[in-house]
Amino acid sequence: MTQWPISDAVEEMPPGLWIRRGAPPPMFSMHRHDDVEINLVLEGQLHYLFGGEPLTIRAGEIAVFWAAQPHGLIDSRTGDMCWVHVPFSMVLSWGLPEAQTAPLLSAQPLITHAPELAARIAHTAERWGEEVGGSDPGGTADAADGPADEDGAEIALLEIQAALRRILRASSRARPEAPADGGGSVPAARLRQVSDMAQFARDHHRSALTIADVAAAVHLTPSHAMTVFRRTAGVTLGEYVTMCRVAEAQRLLLTTSMRVTEIAEAAGFGSLSSFYQHVSAACGMTPREYRRQAR
Structure with missing residues (x-):
């Protein structure tokens, strides 16, 4: 049975680079944070209340959204999931093409069915957590307190950028109405x-x-x-x-x-x-x- 968040208040969370693979983290209230959030569902389902509306992410789907909209996990089915949070300011610094950045500003998540891509990114994400470091927003450390080495962290960030671009490209292919990329980048x-x-x-x-x-x-x-x-x-x-x-x-x-x-x-x-x-x-x-x- 769906379990709604215990509190209807919206918690403000600080942005941060964060990677997690495994069971969903506990959520006791609606929250928002200035990150681009990537949810990869390999097995099972995630049920969110996103911006006030129920949202289900199913096995094989990838959801990308700007987490500044209030959202909360209201139920999850046992399975294999992966979360990646990237500070929005970091995404801006990458200078992505306009056709890729515009969907991130939408009020609704971008959901793409791409099981092979999801599995490949989730597998690599386990290493990102070791190289970049990060902690559970709820307080449980899921990676080292700091990066193993600067080179490894730099490579991991490049791979995270590439993963996001692959997801956005796969999404535009799945949604033919999406505007064609003119090649330019938004300043x-x-x-x-x-x-x-x-x-x-x-x-x-x-x-x-x-x-x-x-x-x-x-x-x-x-x-x-x-x-x-x-x-x-x-x-x-x-x-x-x-x-x-x-x-x-x-x-x-x-x-x-x-x-x-x-x-x-x-x-x-x-x-x-x-x-x-x-x-x-x-x-x-x-x-x-x-x-x-x-x-």
Whole structure:
């Protein structure tokens, strides 16, 4: 039976390079951290609450997402899994092509069925843990306290970068609607602006947030901010704020007994009609039906 997180609070965790192979780590609350998270499921299943919506990752699948969205493991089936967390700032420094970086800024995980690739990366990841070092976010050390040697750590980081690029390439092949790679890379400064805007939206979407507020947070004009965000993230700033509000509403519907009117206000919707319109469109049913069916 699915076990929801004990607490519906969202825990802020520091970013860090972290590798784990084996059973899922215990999670007692929703959490978020400024990392790109890679989940490799070789056997079994993982059941998450991601951004307020249930998410299942099955055997042979690879999930990649920016972990700044609130998420928590609500159930897992016994099996073989591997997790890799890479600080978002590190990913930005790699200067990946735009077609590969844009999906990482999406509000939804990128899930690809690639069992052979998942098995190959998970096998190599065991060595990364020894060379780079890292510890369980829950406190259990899964690798050495420090890297075995600088050369080994440097090689491991290059291999982690290559693994992420292979995953993103496999995902684009599995999703033919994905934009073709034009060969150019997004400047790190622009990616940081977009990620900062997305972070600001997530932090303030519960209030009466405007495009001007988000643009001012990164010292851009509203028109420039909207253009940069849409070109990089693939959605408009307004759409992204709405996605954050819908995700928060879904989370509250599933993890609290708050009334629908209270949830609409807490998630940042300006009116009950707007709340019903956007949540119903995202869930394919009314908020009450979504809560009843999920429970």
